[in-house]
Amino acid sequence: MPTAPVLVAKPESMHFAEVLPLRSGASIRAYDLSYETYGQLNADKSNAVLICHALNASHHVAGVYLDEAGQVKDKSEGWWDTMIGPAKPLDTNRFFVIGVNNLGSCFGSTGPMQTNPDTGEVYGADFPVVTVQDWVNAQARLLDALGIQTLAAVMGGSLGGMQALAWTLQYPERVRHAVVVASAPNLTAENIAFNEVARRAIVTDPDFHGGHFYRHGVLPKRGLRIARMIGHITYLSDDVMNEKFGRQVVAPTLPAARGSLPPEGAAAPADRQSRIRGPGLDGMGAALANVAPYRYTTQDVEFQIESYLRYQGDKFAEYFDANTYLLITRALDYFDPAGEFGGDLSRALAQARAKFLLVSFTTDWRFSPARSREIVKALLDNQIDVSYAEIDAPHGHDAFLLDDARYMGVVRSYFKSKVTI
């Protein structure tokens, strides 16, 4: 069997010397954007597709990286590699695809970890608040620099979908199609609440130092871990969590052996199945005759779901910037195109000129199908061409990053049949 061709990605960076005014009234004097491109821009420059990322992703959307010996780096696939590449739903044999890291992020574009040219100090908490609209303006300048006037499509999931929607409102003449996946016209109070708890965990971590932890040589990892754990719970569905973890314990042991627990992930003791007799209280029913194989601990891991969440939190705290977390969750909170039209989304979307594909997932409770349907309805109110797919997938919000055949089929078919170049 022939091996599928490997798409090799190469990050690039573009410097912008012109001041970028921000929606807050502040501005960024000069900045860099990291980006990657896949496929070839055609002579008409009519086949460009911009990919917008969500909370913790980057410009590395598709393909893999090579090491110095020319070998594929382990686990270096882009975050939407299932979606984008040669012969994939968004086919890089046909389209020129651009991934860009947003301002304020921590993967190469100008953000809180970098030096403020005005002060010579690391930005930290002084990095200005950026919004979805600001990101779109910065992305538009990158397109200018690449010589691309009009996008065949702009595409994103979750917060990325908000950017795709904002593109059609801020630059209606520059977008022919918008693909908005697992997104919403704004956050509900509950979503803002989850963001706020995550931010409080970070900000109240004593190692946060008001956002200037860099100069103290520490990182607010406790807060980042909590933030990520909360995030993970809300990205999954109750169903998929029950299926994946249920009430499984990590390594059951006998209460008598609590002083010498096996390390996490170690094999369960051979006597795992042996049950202990209860303490024989008078009046206790049969239900107490057996004791479940718990460790009976309040601080150690007991259930597999706990182990999973701790692992995800630890991993995240190693690579993600705390100030970026605050900025990006705030961009989510602030996004609300209807807000300037008295809450009337139909009026807000009236200026869009693009055609749309909306996709949502049935078990996504963070960005539920109902929220996508609000966008669909507002587009229809304006006689805008919109296709909508509600995918019956068990994976919650995470589904937009996963390889679901129906989901991939819908996107493939949309690009094939509707997006001309």
Place this chain on the structure above:
Amino acid sequence: MPTAPVLVAKPESMHFAEVLPLRSGASIRAYDLSYETYGQLNADKSNAVLICHALNASHHVAGVYLDEAGQVKDKSEGWWDTMIGPAKPLDTNRFFVIGVNNLGSCFGSTGPMQTNPDTGEVYGADFPVVTVQDWVNAQARLLDALGIQTLAAVMGGSLGGMQALAWTLQYPERVRHAVVVASAPNLTAENIAFNEVARRAIVTDPDFHGGHFYRHGVLPKRGLRIARMIGHITYLSDDVMNEKFGRQVVAPTLPAARGSLPPEGAAAPADRQSRIRGPGLDGMGAALANVAPYRYTTQDVEFQIESYLRYQGDKFAEYFDANTYLLITRALDYFDPAGEFGGDLSRALAQARAKFLLVSFTTDWRFSPARSREIVKALLDNQIDVSYAEIDAPHGHDAFLLDDARYMGVVRSYFKSKVTI
């Protein structure tokens, strides 16, 4: 109009000198339980109803406290005062109602804040892990001491409902009715996950000191605040949060005035309605011409939901014990009567002899109606008499503590028509 009679509550305490063996294999040598009673025990001692509390409640279930001058103390109503009292759904003119604070709690019963008689030191993290079954055994001893052999009913919501269910399995001959509100036969992985994040926030607070913060003269308030904020989000429904808070901001101000924000809750500036012109970027659509009245801040409060959650978190951190939080959430995690029957809830409930009333609330996503229906089905499988009401209420899990007419009506009618004395 005559004033309704005031039910005056008076907390009492009972000492137990006999060792209580615990499900973990550990034991408590001696302990006290705080409790309150309302109404009169009849001559047959056949009208007693035990109320079991959930996470942060106590023995103070109904009535009010008086101050030294004999005046009603402000906001001293018991946590289920809407439900229990003279002429209320659980009528204390007819029933003798008992509220009891569970072992490991922080409202008077023996718990982590008290001295371990074996060491002379405050228990702290050394307080043994207690389970729903252990609580039921301790409650049974309180009934013994009060001379009550059989309960007319045992009743509780949420974790309290789990105790009511456990009563019917551990002491089937001592319970004639069980009223199980907004509860579940066990926690799902998602619920365990929320508990675990809350615990991690507490345990990783540097002021927690492994659970021995008392001797350091500090309290892990940061962790408690985060724990409570997470809890509050999950007790409410998305709908009620949107209705109550939506995307309302606290006190919008102009970006130019960001250096001198009004205090939280202060009146909005007079020019609140004046909108600021956007920075006039080329290519920006009409959506950017106006700027929403945000402060543009990542660390300060922007939305009302944030202000509400911070307030709730602050309040909770002032009065609740961190080790108690860990213990009680663990009791929730561990409860799983079907676990000892290979997950077969019908077999687990076969030993129950009580009649049941189950109540759930449509918007409760933490203890959803589907979980109550599992219990109903298992009871029906055993030909046990069960009434079930699914109340269409918008308030999420919190609904079980609120004064909903249909909910109150169902409980009133059950006690009136089914619970003989």
